[in-house]
Amino acid sequence: MKRDSDQIFDELLVIRCREKDEEAIGLLWNRWQPRILKWSYDFLKDQELAGEIAQESWISIFKGIGQLKDPALFRFWAYRIVQRRSADYIRQQQKEREVNQELQKELKEEDESGTANHDRIEQMLRSIRALPEMQQQILRLFYMEKYSVREISVMMELPEGTVKSRLFHARQLLKQKLQEVNHE
Structure with missing residues (x-):
């Protein structure tokens, strides 16, 4: 050569x-x-x-x-x-999309059934409150306030990748807490 x-x-x-x-x-x-x-x-x-x-x-x-x-x-x-x-990074994004789709599917099924269970909502809120403050904020801004990852990144003065990662981990932890509550 x-x-x-x-x-x-x-x-x-x-x-x-x-x-x-x-x-x-x-x-x-x-x-x-x-x-x-x-x-x-x-x-x-x-x-x-x-x-x-x-x-x-x-x-x-x-x-x-x-x-x-x-x-x-x-x-x-x-x-x-x-x-x-x-x-x-691409693999992480795919996993995040799968979790997001699963959560969206669960929410859609709940909406379609028309029987939004008050106890389940309370469980969800308790589980969210049990998360660390940073993860509660990320979930609140993304799902409740409907901010994009980019907007959250600017507000929190964090790189977008960090916001995405924290959002992913918050979803994972919330899912784990909800599974723990449902198996008790």
């Missing part, structure tokens, strides 16, 4: 990054950030989200660069990290 001067320079930067050379870290980031960001965007089709995944990927890259045996393989290794991070 013939190497060009750019690849040789990247290999040198990787070697210097292993030695914790701050200048090399900055140069490697500057050279590769546009490619990492584009690779992430190609998977996610969302610029803001791609930026978050790229940032998380860089953390993994710099933490693990000492483990990379062959500096010539940096590009493949870095792209693989971005690909895995993107795939993990």
Whole structure:
């Protein structure tokens, strides 16, 4: 395999990054950030989200660069990290959608039956009140106030990914608490 001067320079930067050379870290980031960001965007089709995944990927890259045996393989290794991070996010979103669809289905079935059970509503409210305050707020803003994830993100000064993650965990915890109550 013939190497060009750019690849040789990247290999040198990787070697210097292993030695914790701050200048090399900055140069490697500057050279590769546009490619990492584009690779992430190609998977996610969302610029803001791609930026978050790229940032998380860089953390993994710099933490693990000492483990990379062959500096010539940096590009493949870095792209693989971005690909895995993107795939993990996509899987998380799919799980969140499934839980959301399940909750919506349950609510729809309840509405269709016309017999909204007062005790069940009270159980739900008690279960929600038993959640940590942050999770109560996220659920309230999303379901009761009908704010989007983006709007909640701005209000709470959190990244959208963090809001989505907290919403997912709040749903999971609520579901668990409701199952506990129903099995007593």
